[in-house]
Amino acid sequence: xxxxxxxxxxxxxxxxxxxxxxxxxxxxxxxxxxxxxxxxxxxxxxxxxxxxxxxxxxxxxxxxxxxxxxxxxxxxxxxxxxxxxxxxxxxxxxxxxxxxxxxxxxxxxxxxxxxxxxxxxxxxxxxxxxxxxxxxxxxxxxxxxxxxxxxxxxxxxxxxxxxxxxxxxxxxxxxxxxxxxxxxxxxxxxxxxxxxxxxxxxxxxxxxxxxxxxxxxxxxxxxxxxxxxxxxxxxxxxxxxxxxxxxxxxxxxxxxxx
DNA sequence: ATGGCTTTATCCTAAAGA
Numbered sequence: 001x002x003x004x005x006x007x008x009x010x011x012x013x014x015x016x017x018x019x020x021x022x023x024x025x026x027x028x029x030x031x032x033x034x035x036x037x038x039x040x041x042x043x044x045x046x047x048x049x050x051x052x053x054x055x056x057x058x059x060x061x062x063x064x065x066x067x068x069x070x071x072x073x074x075x076x077x078x079x080x081x082x083x084x085x086x087x088x089x090x091x092x093x094x095x096x097x098x099x100x101x102x103x104x105x106x107x108x109x110x111x112x113x114x115x116x117x118x119x120x121x122x123x124x125x126x127x128x129x130x131x132x133x134x135x136x137x138x139x140x141x142x143x144x145x146x147x148x149x150x151x152x153x154x155x156x157x158x159x160x161x162x163x164x165x166x167x168x169x170x171x172x173x174x175x176x177x178x179x180x181x182x183x184x185x186x187x188x189x190x191x192x193x194x195x196x197x198x199x200x201x202x203x204x205x206x207x208x209x210x211x212x213x214x215x216x217x218x219x220x221x222x223x224x225x226x227x228x229x230x231x232x233x234x235x236x237x238x239x240x241x242x243x244x245x246x247x248x249x250x251x252x253x254x255x256x257x258x
Numbered sequence: 259a260t261g262g263c264t265t266t267a268t269c270c271t272a273a274a275g276a
Contacts, residue, residue: 010264010265010275011264011265011266014264014265014266035265035275037265037266061266061267062265062266062267062273062274063266063273063274063275109274109275109276110276111274111275111276117274147276149275149276166276167276168276201276203262203263203276204262204263204264204275204276205261205262205263205264206261206262206263207262208263215276217276244264246264247263247264247275247276
């Protein structure tokens with residue numbers, strides 16, 4: 001059994017105490033981090049090496065940054081797309097033993113519907129879709145996970161009226177989310193918990209956590225080929241109530257026969 | 259109507275996040 005997680009930590013160096021607590025509790029095998037906010041040469045490699053994890057990073061200064069850690073060896077890291085070069089560190093694909101492809105994404109936030117950052121977000125998602133379309137999801141073992149910055153439906157939003165016409169819930173964003181599914185990828189949390197909100201993010205402001213005003217924007221997809229192997233998916237929301245927490249909680253799946 | 263909180267850096271003010 002393989003324990004796989006995605007977690008937007010909002011600075012890996014500032015959050016190492018929370019990472020330490022959660023790794024001790026859950027003992028994950030593979031973790032995709034987003035918003036590491038650190039250049040590659042300053043990543044806390046030693047912390048992970050001491051605990052038996054291999055590390056692949058794609059970082060940048062101050063903003064963004066993704067990293068994938070695994071108890072097993074990591075090969076074939078890919079950090080950019082030839083068809084759409086991106087100067088922000090938001091994508092990291094690696095291969096694990098048994099030809100398991102693990103794709104870690106930090107989808108742009110977009111800021112607001114009238115912002116140039118929104119245009120960039122939609123273009124970024126189209127580039128991701130172009131990349132995913134080159135992989136046959138019915139034949140390959142693929143995990144796609146990260147902070148998608150999209151609440152796929154109103155079920156994933158604490159108060160859809162408040163979020164009406166805001167970023168993260170627009171038809172254009174949701175359409176691209178559906179396009180990921182149409183390529184043969186399964187939204188694991190929603191498959192296993194069709195009736196639970198499954199919020200993974202709560203605003204630091206307005207007592208968002210205490211009032212449970214959250215969104216489900218962090219997701220683990222598996223390829224159709226892997227669907228039978230995934231029978232467990234969870235949001236580890238208690239991390240959000242810990243000491244100096246990230247505003248995102250880890251989202252996990254467990255794969256059997258691995 | 260605005261901002262609330264948290265992090266980083268060109269560090270006490272601004273930008274970005276969602």
